[in-house]
Ligand SMILES: O=c1ccn([C@@H]2O[C@H](COP(=O)(O)OP(=O)(O)O[C@H]3O[C@H](CO)[C@@H](O)[C@H](O)[C@H]3O)[C@@H](O)[C@H]2O)c(=O)[nH]1
């Protein structure tokens with residue numbers, strides 16, 4: 304018998320401390336997964352979809368398309384006073400403006416005008432902030448219903464294919480260990496293996512990242528069945544071994560204890576191999592290079608004795624960061640073809656019911672200094688095209704390499720929204736909140752962004768939906784393509800991986816491929832902006848799609864936030880710059896997005912103009928108080 308991981312709760316308890324008291328009712332225990340309410344029941348939230356559920360039941364909903372999520376609204380006893388308070392504040396603010404205008408001090412007119420402008424701005428931005436918040440809605444996936452309807456009794460499944468994208472841009476700045484943990488958590492997620500594929504986009508073109516992925520291909524046949532057999536959470540080994548208390552003899556089965564020790568040992572060795580990768584590659588390359596004629600360039604060599612097409616340790620023309628060929632390599636083939644490519648471990652298996660692994664692909668798009676590569680959006684679009692040729696999953700989810708899947712049910716949860724009878728077909732994307740592991744308890748730089756993730760986003764969920772936030776967001780492939788004419792094949796098995804196929808793959812990740820096309824303008828992730836995420840979401844909402852927000856009691860994903868002041872400020876300045884850029888572009892919320900709902904538009908306006916507030920805060924701070932508020 305499989306025994307559950309002994310200390311599942313530890314990580315969650317730690318994260319549980321972050322939960323918003325407003326969002327979790329007092330009677331919800333951390334660790335319970337059975338409750339449909341997932342923290343939404345109780346004191347503050349009440350079901351908002353009773354009528355719909357009744358109607359679905361009466362019309363035999365259980366046979367047709369099911370209702371796969373529950374929605375909750377804030378209790379009337381809380382919401383109505385809140386709305387009344389907002390109205391009162393509007394009146395108070397107006398009265399204040401009248402008072403300000405009447406009490407002007409003409410001898411310092413210049414200062415007075417500036418401070419009144421500030422007041423008006425604060426009043427206006429407060430309104431922009433409040434308007435979209437009049438009807439917050441919390442939506443909770445019903446994973447049990449999804450299982451009932453889509454997992455078949457013979458062990459197969461009717462669930463749609465998912466392509467998971469991970470982006471990395473540097474093996475040093477973005478530590479390989481975290482990136483590989485992200486990939487391992489994806490390979491181990493609870494989803495039918497033949498319908499799940501993982502793509503790593505490496506913008507540095509480094510052999511180290513490819514070989515690290517090969518190492519993942521060797522460790523995963525042990526890690527993934529271990530997770531499945533013992534329901535391990537989280538399924539990123541670094542977090543599991545670091546944060547979850549080790550099992551104690553006597554409290555768990557001997558089987559589990561033995562397997563745990565074995566996997567931990569193997570993980571330590573896996574880590575050690577990752578640490579040594581740079582060295583291993585350099586030594587190997589030195590040996591190969593020494594066998595070549597004097598004067599030949601020092602190449603970087605792969606384990607199979609061929610030269611690496613990407614960046615070299617000693618950079619040279621066509622082999623340096625920012626200038627190298629496009630590369631696509633399948634590390635683990637589709638499970639229907641058996642994948643191990645000689646990398647199988649000889650050790651005995653863990654004995655889980657399913658030991659197969661999802662497909663794993665390495666992609667590094669071509670780089671050339673004469674092209675603009677459009678940063679992350681360019682990388683994501685290259686993945687979008689490459690994956691279309693391989694697995695062509697109907698759904699797509701992307702992660703920054705410093706995030707990982709923290710809850711193995713996360714993908715199924717997002718799918719609940721995509722397949723739901725009500726909004727399913729019209730839902731373009733499902734965004735999850737971003738949570739972080741490494742923030743100090745006082746959260747001194749506001750990394751958790753609680754008001755945004757647990758307030759603003761729930762508010763938008765009651766409108767057209769949350770905005771796309773860059774990571775942890777599942778898309779419908781069609782919504783990214785726009786043009787429904789693009790091929791949407793639904794074969795589960797990818798085409799044969801022969802030379803012609805790889806040539807085609809390399810073509811779609813070449814620099815020139817998306818030039819003079821709609822890629823980055825109307826198709827895929829949007830270019831020419833520091834915050835591709837908000838604009839991409841805006842474009843999709845503007846076409847009339849909706850999005851949904853998925854909160855889970857056990858956080859779906861977890862990541863690493865910048866925890867020193869310089870990095871954090873840099874991030875905030877980048878975001879603010881991107882917002883203003885959007886305001887001054889044709890994606891200005893006042894003019895763009897034909898089918899945007901009115902209040903959704905207000906919310907996007909707020910997201911683009913908020914940085915202006917900092918100017919008035921500065922002016923206020925510098926102003927002598929008797930000028931700002933003359934009596
Ligand atoms: O040329 C590039 C630049 C970045 N990235 C990847 O993009 C991701 C995000 O970059 P990062 O520097 O970590 O930005 P953050 O400030 O942490 O990212 C937040 O803000 C970005 C802009 O709004 C969003 O894209 C992110 O998803 C969101 O997490 C990382 O995985 C990078 O590897 C690339 O793949 N290629």
Ligand SMILES: [Mn+2]
Pocket residue numbers: 703705863
């Ligand atoms: Mn990041």
